[in-house]
Amino acid sequence: MDLEPAQVADAEACGVSFRTATPAQVQRFSMQRKVFRVCGEAVLATRDGALFETAGTLERLIAEGGRQRRDLEAWRATRPALRVEAPAPPPPPPITVQRPARASAVVPEPRVARTAEPRRAPSRDVPRGERWQTAGAVRRGRLAQHWTSRRSD
Numbered sequence: 001m002d003l004e005p006a007q008v009a010d011a012e013a014c015g016v017s018f019r020t021a022t023p024a025q026v027q028r029f030s031m032q033r034k035v036f037r038v039c040g041e042a043v044l045a046t047r048d049g050a051l052f053e054t055a056g057t058l059e060r061l062i063a064e065g066g067r068q069r070r071d072l073e074a075w076r077a078t079r080p081a082l083r084v085e086a087p088a089p090p091p092p093p094p095i096t097v098q099r100p101a102r103a104s105a106v107v108p109e110p111r112v113a114r115t116a117e118p119r120r121a122p123s124r125d126v127p128r129g130e131r132w133q134t135a136g137a138v139r140r141g142r143l144a145q146h147w148t149s150r151r152s153d
Helices: 004-012 024-030 055-078 130-132 136-140
Strands: 017-020 034-036 039-044
Touching: 004 017, 004 055, 024 034, 024 039
Parallel strands: none
Antiparallel strands: 017 039, 034 039
């Protein structure tokens, strides 16, 4: 199949690239209709670099590329003219008034990083083994305020 330069351009618009075919490739791919002629030179068409396109597939891709080209030309003919405006100059930098530093300014002391010591619960008067033998208000030392200690006489 002989291709014209316009057909090559339409195919390239669809992502097809053309590689020059070696004599061994011409011999191998001629029966499969994968060898094309562009300006008398044998070429192979590929989209991904690994598989070569057949004549039927390439004809569809050329038709799609031609449709895309016509659509682009129609869009260019109907779009309104673009107005290019000069960019606005940047705003002037803000005016800053520097005040003199106070003579009696207090300089904060640098913070000292705390050491990573684990926190411990405050110790109680009750030994650890006996701690949970009493509960609630008794343990917290508020037995006098607890409702169970109120008597109605």
